Amino acid sequence: xxxxxxxxxxxxxxxxxxxxxxxxxxxxxxxxxxxxxxxxxxxxxxxxxxxxxxxxxxxxxxxxxxxxxxxxxxxxxxxxxxxxxxxxxxxxxxxxxxxxxxxxxxxxxxxxxxxxxxxxxxxxxxxxxxxxxxxxxxxxxxxxxxxxxxxxxxxxxxxxxxxx
Numbered sequence: 001x002x003x004x005x006x007x008x009x010x011x012x013x014x015x016x017x018x019x020x021x022x023x024x025x026x027x028x029x030x031x032x033x034x035x036x037x038x039x040x041x042x043x044x045x046x047x048x049x050x051x052x053x054x055x056x057x058x059x060x061x062x063x064x065x066x067x068x069x070x071x072x073x074x075x076x077x078x079x080x081x082x083x084x085x086x087x088x089x090x091x092x093x094x095x096x097x098x099x100x101x102x103x104x105x106x107x108x109x110x111x112x113x114x115x116x117x118x119x120x121x122x123x124x125x126x127x128x129x130x131x132x133x134x135x136x137x138x139x140x141x142x143x144x145x146x147x148x149x150x151x152x153x154x155x156x157x158x159x160x161x162x163x164x
Contacts, residue, residue, distance in 0.1 A: 007078065011071035018064040025057045085124055092116060099148035103129060103136075119144040 032050050095105035095115075104116040117138035120127035129136035129147060138144035 007071065007074055011068065011075060014064055014068040014071055018061060018068060021057055021061045021064060025054065025061060028054045028057060088124075088126060089116075089121065092121070094118070097147060097149045099151045101147040101149075103147050115147070117141075117144050117147075 028050055032047070032054070035046070035050075089104075091107040091110045092104040093107055094102055096102055102118055104118060104121050106112075106114050106116075115129045115136060117125075117127040117129055117140065120138060120140050125140060127138055127140035130139050131137050131146070134150040135146050135148055137146040
């Protein structure tokens with residue numbers, strides 16, 4: 001997702017190519033105008049050749065225009081997809097849990113308050129963390145781990161038993 005460098009470069013290349021073709025068309029038109037202003041009659045084969053060149057250049061310009069319109073449509077589509085992706089995550093902010101884990105928290109106006117997996121968020125996936133008040137996990141991808149929402153009690157667990 002997003003506007004790719006290749007698409008933008010292709011659109012710029014088409015624009016440059018189109019501009020070159022248009023300059024060639026104007027050059028052919030100027031040559032025809034110059035020949036028309038001379039007191040000597042321009043031989044018909046020269047005029048016919050210049051007109052044929054002009055027709056070819058106009059057809060090339062039309063083809064380039066079609067290709068450019070296609071590239072512009074692709075860029076517009078990519079912009080729309082990027083806007084949709086941005087809007088999907090509007091209202092979420094990176095938040096540090098009391099235990100020190102980073103998650104995305106729903107902001108004001110998004111009810112009920114919930115949290116998103118930061119790895120999924122970065123991948124453009126809206127995955128709500130599930131679990132109890134102390135520990136929540138990503139259901140979309142188990143490799144993203146669990147996120148602690150309450151600090152661990154230093155007087156409980158296996159480490160406390162070892163100290164005793």
